[in-house]
Amino acid sequence: MGNNRASNGVWIFGDYRSSFQNRVTLELIAKGKELAETLSTEVTVLVLGEEVHQYAIQYIAHGADVVMAAKHPDLRYYQVEMYTALIARWIEAFKPDILLAGATSFGRDLFPRLAKRVHTGLSAGCIGLEVDPETGNLLQTTPAFGGDLLAEVVTSHHRPQMATVRPGVFQELPYNSEAVGRILYPEIDVQPDKRVKLLASQRHQVRKNSLEEAQVIVVGGRGLGSKEQFELVFELAELLEGEVGATRPAVLAGWSEQERLLGQTGKAVKPRILISVGTSGALQYTAGIHGAETIIAINRDPRAPIFKTADLGLVGDYTTLLPLLLEALRKRIPRQ
Amino acid sequence: MNIVVCIKQVPDEESIRIDWKTMTIMREGVDSIINPLDYVALEVALDLRRRAGGRVTAVSMGPPQSEESLREALAAGADHAILLTDPAFAGSDTLTTSHVLARAISKLRPFPDVVLCGMQTTDGDTGHVGPQIAEELDLPQVGGVMEIHLLGDSLVVKRLSDGSLDTIRITLPGLLSVDQGPCRVTHLPLGGLEVAFSQRDIVRWGLAELGLSEEEVGFRGSATRIQRLHPPAPNREGELLSGSPQLLVDRLTRKLEALRVLDEGDGK
16 A cells, blocks of 8 residues: 555454453553544544443543444454454455454454455554554564564555554543543444354353563473472462462463463463562563562572563572461561 | 364473573573473373364474474374474564464364464563464464363353353364463373484475465564563662571561561560
8 A cells, every 4th residue: 555644544353342452442542642633643443242322432532533333233242353343344445554452362363364365464461552653653562582682663655554452551531421532333244154153152250360560470390390290389478468360381280270281372460579480581481470460580590581581580499488488478478 | 083282382481591791591501401381282282182183283484493392292292293393483573473374274184183382482472373363374372271172063162261261162163272270281201202312204384385474474464573671670689698697587587677567565
């Protein structure tokens, strides 16, 4: 489509299926508004579903200029093929400049297919978005090589410039009940893909786990050596009223649930304090913890790369350190 | 059941180090492995074959040394291996990578019933290639798959998606991106490794064999480009302490006090 400086808008995919996903949508609206101001254009949120009006109102109150709402009983469940077809037609009709979604499971499923359909570039799990003042291109910052380097990705000759963005990177705008915007209900033609059928969906129960919101996180890695040792990480987290995270080797070994995986293929977290035990500091893992305010690392190898990421590094053997620490903490924290 | 599994050779994350002066990956001492989730996909492929019969074809796009990963796949039990390699493929983003892989898969006869990919790679970490192959081949796709059951000409799969556990029926042919599920990885016997290294042939396809032009692959065909690499917010590298366990624990509890995770002094 070439380099066209006149912008046709910043579009956000309105993911609302849970409060967590809805929050990333609000974060993207806030960032999208900033980008739209730079490009002298508007922020449009796409919302697809069976009952979407309440979200449309919410998005306007949080800063959207326009909401394009597709309302249809068949859109009740997220389905990649159906959503791709619908949004691709909108892209062809309105030619937006930028299209963003949260890097949620669904965003990461939908956007690659959509980008391929409209033949444009896509960057994954961005942590920064800016407009290049010279070219007007979107500079998409995304962790590379496991997060120890950041890559600035540009999509110079294709439109829209598409990106998925990590939850928690941007700040949502406060709810403004007096905000004014337009809600459009375009005519739509929905064709469910019969090849994929959702048979059942249930909330997945995990041991108490709200890593993204936790103030204190204790992470265990391969160095712990066994499931029994890893349980000490759970004890420490409990004493500090925190959460447990795990590196991939620990998940692969079965010491922790998959949902606790931190890093490049897991979650990115931003607690006040993160205590990392028996983790070597592989890039894959540290990619997920840069947002922590204070990182304390315990490892027996003084040359372990994790110490480069830590504010306080303790060189020692956790098999003696952890029980001692737990004992010290139990003395200080009265049992409920 | 004919199964294709896409695998990528990646640097072993445990051995990657960055040269901070030049901001490049230090190649020395970096081992290459099959991307861990692609390995899971391979195991799923072999398991499906055990249950439903058929053949497993491993496909990899990459530089010539990616052959090692295909040898490993053959040793693990794959029936065929195809290496997609051509100097023109260098610099491919996910749009062009999926184009090359989709083209190769479309050439297979019979056309596969199932295409399996790992959910993500540890190096690129985009998770784009699976869904984009599905799009180019007009296949239905399910991502984040952790469990697979055979059901006639379809599969019933479970996937974890943003905190809900979905059960989905997908009609074949179709593409699944598999995630590390609750089912444990059992490591495959690599007894066949020597045989694989010496005897089995790996098919090599480049631009010509795939009927592709240079404009649609590599740097030239890609929509995205990395403009700049830079280090993230300052490296922390704070205080590093060694000593007796008691000393370390004291220091840690003082730090937790300072951060107000613990109340100061003894008791409450």
